[in-house]
Amino acid sequence: MYKRQSTHGHSSAASDVYKRQDSRGAERKLEKWIRIGGILYQSSASMIRKHLSGICNYFENQTTNGLIEGMNTKIKLIKRISYGFTNFEHLRLKLFACFNS
Structure with missing residues (x-):
């Protein structure tokens, strides 16, 4: 029970970043999340640390690459x-048909 509460607290702290x-x-x-949550989420903390500047760029103009x-x-x-x-021409035509709608 204690671990679940601890884990939830760290994940909600990470989502607070987007506020x-x-x-x-x-x-x-x-x-701060990497220092604290990195213990429980080592691979996630490593990935965030690696891409930190790109993640922070989101806050400059509030856009994502979700569409792409x-x-x-x-x-x-x-x-x-x-x-x-x-x-390739058949595949190309199929792609045009899909993205034209």
């Missing part, structure tokens, strides 16, 4: 579905 309005405040909050990630996922799905197309 920040400036990149410096978010960076301080993330660094969604498009990449859709392209991968079409490629998987289209396995066996004999040439």
Whole structure:
């Protein structure tokens, strides 16, 4: 029971970062989370530490790469579905048809 409460507290502290309005405040909050939460979430803390400047860039103009990630996922799905197309032109037409709607 104690571990669950502890884990929840750290995950909610990490999500508090996105309530920040400036990149410096978010960076301080993330660094604090890495120090404290890094014990329980070693791989996540390592990944956040590695990409900290990119994560903090979100707070400069409040944009994400979600749209591009969604498009990449859709392209991968079409490629998987289209396995066996004999040439690139067929795949290209399928992609145009998908993204034109």
